[in-house]
């Protein structure tokens with residue numbers, strides 16, 4: 001047993017640092033090109049939690065010296081109407097990044113919408129061509145949450161090369177791209193990667209072999225202390241709103257007594273997601289400014 005509490009990986013602090021660096025890069029880009037990077041965020045429906053994220057995204061843009069705009073469509077918007085808005089944003093040379101907030105109402109097929117976004121404006125990295133580029137090891141836009149997790153590991157000096165990383169969850173937006181990043185050659189990669197999911201046999205035994213655990217299941221306190229090898233690094237991607245407030249996918253108290261390092265919720269991965277979205281918006285502006293010359 002390990003009796004020293006884990007090091008807390010402070011995602012809020014790391015994201016602040018990255019956002020300050022980004023603001024300098026944005027200023028230099030504006031000076032060189034006269035172009036102001038612009039992120040357009042589209043929200044369908046009036047889910048209050050989504051509205052809060054959407055506002056923090058456009059606020060983040062302004063803090064970094066970029067432009068943020070948001071469009072809210074009614075919950076009964078049709079797929080055709082949303083496609084029309086996406087086409088308009090695709091054609092707008094002032095807009096460099098487009099984010100359509102997920103989940104979408106049931107009458108709209110998410111993959112149809114995501115694949116309609118211009119891949120050079122796809123700051124979420126969810127378009128099939130960006131997914132393919134990441135899988136091929138030549139990433140363009142990498143999904144913000146897994147990219148933020150990788151940056152946290154790098155910033156905290158957690159070695160990934162040769163480490164056994166276990167990703168719990170096989171979603172297209174976190175689990176799969178996270179595994180791609182960790183297995184890739186180079187810094188923040190070179191890990192031996194296992195993906196666990198709801199059909200995995202003896203998941204606890206697999207997770208117990210991990211040097212790095214990335215929990216992206218979407219179930220509150222799913223990862224318990226008995227699943228963690230002493231000294232392992234635990235990255236908690238979960239954002240679960242329960243009666244007692246916001247909790248992650250990790251049973252934080254007990255796990256933090258076993259782990260070597262751990263991300264809290266809130267203040268861990270969440271703020272990094274926003275920072276990566278802003279970084280991807282600058283990348284989008286750069287790609288489009290080059291493309292037009």
Ligand SMILES: Nc1nc(=O)c2c([nH]1)NC[C@@H]1CN(c3ccc(C(=O)N[C@@H](CCC(=O)O)C(=O)O)cc3)C=[N+]21
Pocket residue numbers: 053099100101102103124144239246265266267268269270271272273274
């Ligand atoms: N197209 C699309 N792209 C997304 O990136 C996307 C999305 N749809 N739909 C919803 C999820 C969720 N998401 C979060 C981002 C930041 C925090 C975040 O900053 N959380 C803070 C606290 C938040 C709070 O207190 O409510 C934290 O963890 O410290 C959380 C969740 C992005 N998402």
